[in-house]
Amino acid sequence: MFGGGGGLNPRKMEQMMEQMGIDVEDIDAEEVIIRTAEYDLVFNNAEVTKMDARGQETYQVIGSPEEVEAGSAGESAGSDESDAGPSIPDDDVELVAMRADVSEDEARAALEDNDGDLAAAVESLE
Template sequence: MFGGGGGGLDPRKMEQMMKQMGIDVEDVDAEEVIIRTEEYDLVFDDAEVTKMDARGQETYQVIGSPEQVEAGTAGGDAGGADEDAGSAIPDEDVELVATRAGVSEDEARAALEDVDGDLAAAVEALE
């Protein structure tokens, strides 16, 4: 469809055409990319990330080979991580449930995990 054979379009020509169509492309200096699914996390170290903005619609392209790890375990030791990095329950929710139910934060976190983060259900289960 594009070009007349060989290796396709010259990258400079492609960039020029995209600009004419209102598409901006920029490289993102990513240190790590994590894609979380219900069953597992995909962790890309040193991935090449490109951001395309086509008239307000942003698209990210990730190039690299991911490592598949257990769901919710990726990125646990990043700066500012929660004390219990494997948990998806925010510390603020744990503190709120602990205060409302009059229990320790460990008990509150366990109750929240049992009810998939539902604050009201966790408080009710602890009372």
């Protein structure tokens, strides 16, 4: 299409994109997770490029993903919780503790037992 074996010079390509109003930015991503209903695709150390063409942002991810069970990607990464359950926001714990007039530890346990459902947690404590 462009002729002359080997394609376009990257600098020339960048100049052409700039002339067309397309901004390109490399993103220093440590991990990219794509969640689907059946599985998660986890890209570690992926090359990520963001292209902004007049307000329309497009992301390009280059790498080899690992396919893992749906919802399991990133569960333990950065988690302060020692258990494998869902991370319960502190605001939810405080709200349940106040509503049910119990300690925050009891509220957190009730939220964990009810998969983070606020109403069910309060109901189980009353």
